[in-house]
Amino acid sequence: MNAYLAYFAKRLVQFVVVVFIGVNLAFVITHASPIDPVEQSIAAVTSFGSTAPEAIAAMRSSLQELYGLKGTVAEQYVTFWSRVLRGDFGPSLSAFPTPVSSLIGRALPWTAGLLIVSTLITWVLGNLLGGLAGYYQRNRTLKLMGVVAMGVHPIPYYIVALMLLIIFGFLWPVLPITGGSAMNLQQGWNWPFVSSVARHSILPALSLILIGLGSWFLGMRSLVSNIVTEDYVVYAETAGLDSRRVLGSYVMRNALAPQVTGLAMSLGGIFNGAVITEKVFGYPGVGTLLVDAVYAGDYGLVLGVTTVSIIAVSVGVLVIDLLYPLIDPRVELR
Amino acid sequence: MTRLRAWLLAAALLALAIPFSPTPATAQGIPQNIPRKELLILENPEGTIKNAGWFNIWAINAGSQSNGLQQAALDTLWYIDPEKGLDGPWYNSLAADKPVYNADFTEMRVKLRRGLFWSDGVEFSSADVKATIDIQVKNANMRFSAVLANNVASVEAPDAETVIFKLKKPNSRFHTNFTVRWGAVWILPKHVFDKVEDPAKFDFNKPVTLGAYTLHSFDPDGKWYIWQLREDWQRTSLGSLGKPGPKYLAYVDPGPPDKRVIAQLNHELDVIHDIAPEGMFTLAKQDKGTRAWFKGFPYGHPDPTLPAVIFNTQNENLKNRDVRWALALMIDVKAVSMAAYRGAATISAIAVPPTGIHPEAYHKPMEAWLKDFEIDTGKSKVKPYDPTVGKQIAEMLRPSMGDQIPSDPAVIGNSFGLGWWKTNVAAAGELLTRAGFRKQGNQWMTPDGKPFVVRLMVEGDLRPVMTRAGTMIVQQWKQAGIDARIDVAQGTLVTRRAAGDFDSFIGWSVETWGGHQDLSYFMDSWHSQFVAEPGKPQPLRNWQRWTHPELDKIIEDIRKIDFDDPKGVELGRDYVKLMTREMPIIPLMAYNVFTAMDQTYWTGYPTSDDPYANPVTNWGNSRYMFVRLKPAN
Numbered sequence: 001m002n003a004y005l006a007y008f009a010k011r012l013v014q015f016v017v018v019v020f021i022g023v024n025l026a027f028v029i030t031h032a033s034p035i036d037p038v039e040q041s042i043a044a045v046t047s048f049g050s051t052a053p054e055a056i057a058a059m060r061s062s063l064q065e066l067y068g069l070k071g072t073v074a075e076q077y078v079t080f081w082s083r084v085l086r087g088d089f090g091p092s093l094s095a096f097p098t099p100v101s102s103l104i105g106r107a108l109p110w111t112a113g114l115l116i117v118s119t120l121i122t123w124v125l126g127n128l129l130g131g132l133a134g135y136y137q138r139n140r141t142l143k144l145m146g147v148v149a150m151g152v153h154p155i156p157y158y159i160v161a162l163m164l165l166i167i168f169g170f171l172w173p174v175l176p177i178t179g180g181s182a183m184n185l186q187q188g189w190n191w192p193f194v195s196s197v198a199r200h201s202i203l204p205a206l207s208l209i210l211i212g213l214g215s216w217f218l219g220m221r222s223l224v225s226n227i228v229t230e231d232y233v234v235y236a237e238t239a240g241l242d243s244r245r246v247l248g249s250y251v252m253r254n255a256l257a258p259q260v261t262g263l264a265m266s267l268g269g270i271f272n273g274a275v276i277t278e279k280v281f282g283y284p285g286v287g288t289l290l291v292d293a294v295y296a297g298d299y300g301l302v303l304g305v306t307t308v309s310i311i312a313v314s315v316g317v318l319v320i321d322l323l324y325p326l327i328d329p330r331v332e333l334r
Numbered sequence: 335m336t337r338l339r340a341w342l343l344a345a346a347l348l349a350l351a352i353p354f355s356p357t358p359a360t361a362q363g364i365p366q367n368i369p370r371k372e373l374l375i376l377e378n379p380e381g382t383i384k385n386a387g388w389f390n391i392w393a394i395n396a397g398s399q400s401n402g403l404q405q406a407a408l409d410t411l412w413y414i415d416p417e418k419g420l421d422g423p424w425y426n427s428l429a430a431d432k433p434v435y436n437a438d439f440t441e442m443r444v445k446l447r448r449g450l451f452w453s454d455g456v457e458f459s460s461a462d463v464k465a466t467i468d469i470q471v472k473n474a475n476m477r478f479s480a481v482l483a484n485n486v487a488s489v490e491a492p493d494a495e496t497v498i499f500k501l502k503k504p505n506s507r508f509h510t511n512f513t514v515r516w517g518a519v520w521i522l523p524k525h526v527f528d529k530v531e532d533p534a535k536f537d538f539n540k541p542v543t544l545g546a547y548t549l550h551s552f553d554p555d556g557k558w559y560i561w562q563l564r565e566d567w568q569r570t571s572l573g574s575l576g577k578p579g580p581k582y583l584a585y586v587d588p589g590p591p592d593k594r595v596i597a598q599l600n601h602e603l604d605v606i607h608d609i610a611p612e613g614m615f616t617l618a619k620q621d622k623g624t625r626a627w628f629k630g631f632p633y634g635h636p637d638p639t640l641p642a643v644i645f646n647t648q649n650e651n652l653k654n655r656d657v658r659w660a661l662a663l664m665i666d667v668k669a670v671s672m673a674a675y676r677g678a679a680t681i682s683a684i685a686v687p688p689t690g691i692h693p694e695a696y697h698k699p700m701e702a703w704l705k706d707f708e709i710d711t712g713k714s715k716v717k718p719y720d721p722t723v724g725k726q727i728a729e730m731l732r733p734s735m736g737d738q739i740p741s742d743p744a745v746i747g748n749s750f751g752l753g754w755w756k757t758n759v760a761a762a763g764e765l766l767t768r769a770g771f772r773k774q775g776n777q778w779m780t781p782d783g784k785p786f787v788v789r790l791m792v793e794g795d796l797r798p799v800m801t802r803a804g805t806m807i808v809q810q811w812k813q814a815g816i817d818a819r820i821d822v823a824q825g826t827l828v829t830r831r832a833a834g835d836f837d838s839f840i841g842w843s844v845e846t847w848g849g850h851q852d853l854s855y856f857m858d859s860w861h862s863q864f865v866a867e868p869g870k871p872q873p874l875r876n877w878q879r880w881t882h883p884e885l886d887k888i889i890e891d892i893r894k895i896d897f898d899d900p901k902g903v904e905l906g907r908d909y910v911k912l913m914t915r916e917m918p919i920i921p922l923m924a925y926n927v928f929t930a931m932d933q934t935y936w937t938g939y940p941t942s943d944d945p946y947a948n949p950v951t952n953w954g955n956s957r958y959m960f961v962r963l964k965p966a967n
Contacts, residue, residue, distance in 0.1 A: 036829040039871070041395040043828045045477055046874055053864035053873035055480035060871065063394065066475045096396055097535050098385040106555065162592070170596045177596065178589045183558045184365035184551055192366070282589035284555040288382060295796075295825035 022310035035297030089304035094296035111285035115270035126216025134224025153214025178282035268316025374580035383556030400952030406547035416848025423849025460491035465524035579963035630738035632678030634926030638848030674803035681751035690848030711764035721753035791839035880918035
């Protein structure tokens with residue numbers, strides 16, 4: 001138990017260091033951006049008509065003060081960390097004065113809902129079918145699946161997404177192609193809204209599953225193909241154990257460990273959003289929020305999204321690190 | 335394994351059955367529970383709105399503007415239509431008449447209309463106009479604070495229908511701040527903002543409107559907004575022109591261009607703000623119900639905006655007008671038009687957009703001068719203007735586009751533009767030689783012996799049509815011996831443009847009213863008093879950082895005359911002549927916006943045949959089309 005506590009403490013320190021470095025890098029990179037949020041705001045504000053140059057000079061000065069850009073970078077750095085520790089990323093510069101945390105809070109459930117479900121479906125299906133294909137190597141249906149997986153996997157994501165759009169949005173228009181739900185529905189736990197969300201998520205989720213399935217399938221099939229030749233599997237089969245038990249308890253379970261690590265990384269990574277999915281399907285989420293923030297030079301929002309993402313990936317890795325010794329006794333507590 | 339196959343088959347059938355069970359009609363992007371025949375669906379080109387529940391347009395850069403807010407819900411004193419308007423381009427909206435200035439333009443008096451009401455039943459009055467100024471001047475961090483504080487010494491409302499603005503300095507164009515072209519200083523409801531502690535942090539949700547529509551519902555995730563016609567629409571300025579056809583307006587984010595095309599083909603998006611030319615051609619071919627501004631080629635509505643090659647005239651190599659003219663003479667605008675718009679462009683040789691009232695005020699009257707215009711290269715004298723370029727583009731397209739290309743020369747002139755500069759690489763070389771440049775092999779060298787490098791900045795994917803134009807120009811300059819390079823700025827263009835961090839870029843520093851001949855809208859800011867030192871931020875809109883004593887004189891003369899004074903056109907023509915001689919920007923074409931209008935549910939859209947309004951969905955004055963739209967049978 002003491003060994004596990006020491007292992008836990010060590011991983012926790014690693015986690016804190018990784019988060020600290022990651023967030024600092026995000027701060028440096030966003031502040032090195034050539035996009036000036038003040039100029040972006042002036043361009044938007046003055047789009048209404050003819051604005052006298054003297055007025056623009058006054059506006060520039062006032063915006064710098066309003067956005068907190070008049071202090072030194074060191075002062076901004078201190079302010080940033082004090083806000084991060086309070087869970088407050090300050091106001092968004094491109095949606096001033098709305099707090100960054102509100103914007104992320106509104107977008108995150110969409111991203112999390114879509115990506116967690118599609119990632120889990122992809123993972124379960126990919127590993128299950130890959131495991132079966134690796135074990136029942138002569139099965140024609142599973143062989144065909146392998147061919148399809150290898151064929152679909154390298155297709156660029158946006159091509160698959162556009163094909164789905166054209167097929168189900170135009171040629172056979174039975175599925176919604178844009179948005180997270182139908183217009184004019186009250187958001188909440190009511191059936192019209194929930195069913196609408198489910199229907200709107202089918203195409204984006206399907207595109208992610210089609211593209212993601214191949215890598216899990218091929219990875220698992222390859223792992224299982226190696227494991228079936230291991231002595232303990234051959235011994236179990238020779239001993240006359242039921243093939244389903246050999247597959248479940250001897251083969252798949254041993255092959256799963258690296259796949260679980262991959263799953264944790266994928267789940268942590270969902271907080272980056274799925275930019276192309278969101279753009280192609282007009283689906284709400286943090287990916288679009290992040291891209292728009294980069295173009296607008298909205299430091300606060302970029303930092304908010306990246307910080308949440310860094311913390312999420314790090315937490316995912318930490319959790320796996322902590323669970324690994326429990327699920328795989330071969331991992332040493334060092 | 336048999337069981338496995340059975341499970342797989344069952345799963346596949348289930349997966350197919352679940353999503354496709356509802357009817358297609360409910361599966362698509364149409365608002366629920368609103369009759370389609372009462373609903374007009376328009377694109378909001380701002381896309382997904384981050385802070386969807388923010389309607390305080392008077393706060394800086396806070397929420398959406400073209401989600402219907404400035405088109406349907408807000409109002410101000412005057413509007414100018416970029417086209418001909420319902421009854422002329424000028425509208426007295428909240429004002430009862432045109433502005434009245436004193437002799438030295440230090441005071442503006444406005445008479446307001448009576449009988450107009452806010453959507454909560456409070457009557458609009460001069461107190462609202464005064465509060466609009468006072469609140470923003472008092473709170474320096476609001477959208478129009480700087481403009482108003484810069485101009486207004488005080489504002490008085492002696493009675494409910496009179497407002498008197500005392501200005502800090504003479505300004506014969508002060509009223510244009512309250513005149514909608516795309517937007518303007520909108521009037522806020524005093525009775526609402528009086529109760530607010532910090533007006534810059536007030537979300538104004540639900541908005542109290544002065545326009546004919548009020549907010550029905552919106553998506554908290556910013557994808558759509560629905561506005562409903564007020565029951566008392568007669569008590570709004572728009573209502574005085576007739577009852578708006580659509581009971582509901584939905585401003586939506588339909589996604590990327592290909593999805594906009596699909597949405598319109600599915601009749602789920604009545605008005606597309608803009609798409610790529612190829613998308614427009616697809617719609618024209620596949621959907622007989624789609625109508626664009628022009629019935630055939632070039633389809634798009636020419637905005638009163640002039641895309642041009644804008645030089646940084648503070649760049650040592652580009653200070654000399656001979657060099658700028660040389661670069662202009664290396665361009666074949668026909669190829670640029672084909673590359674950018676697949677030929678669906680309206681070209682302009684002069685520095686005024688070829689749209690609205692301008693062809694009659696400037697382009698056509700100046701044809702004779704342009705034909706006689708001569709450049710002395712030092713070795714020869716050339717007349718660079720070719721009045722047939724627009725016609726040549728039409729003829730280039732005729733074999734492939736057939737009947738879509740007009741044959742009437744007048745229509746061709748309006749659609750494709752009149753003339754442009756003949757490509758003349760030899761004359762360009764003579765001009766460069768006179769400027770001290772020399773040719774080494776096929777490469778032009780600067781007077782100090784370095785390769786003549788010209789970077790042309792474009793916005794990349796953010797503005798693909800202009801990027802394609804820029805790429806073609808760079809190719810033509812390269813062929814003529816310039817070390818030209820495309821410089822993709824993507825999202826940094828705005829910052830770099832202001833900082834002067836470019837050699838040249840494709841953009842526009844000329845924007846006009848369209849429906850009015852006055853050019854001060856953009857030109858006033860071109861005065862040399864506003865040009866920044868190299869490296870310092872340049873205010874709108876003289877991105878070329880160009881100064882000229884003659885230009886200053888024209889601007890100062892315009893400042894001294896009334897907005898409607900016919901002398902304004904004469905001064906405008908002087909400006910065109912100066913710009914042609916000096917070429918600080920190379921005018922290319924109008925910014926054609928491919929606004930596609932589906933006539934399946936609505937008819938009566940504005941078009942070039944009946945140019946009563948601007949159909950481009952995000953313009954504030956697009957509201958005038960609502961009163962002419964009728965449900966289709």
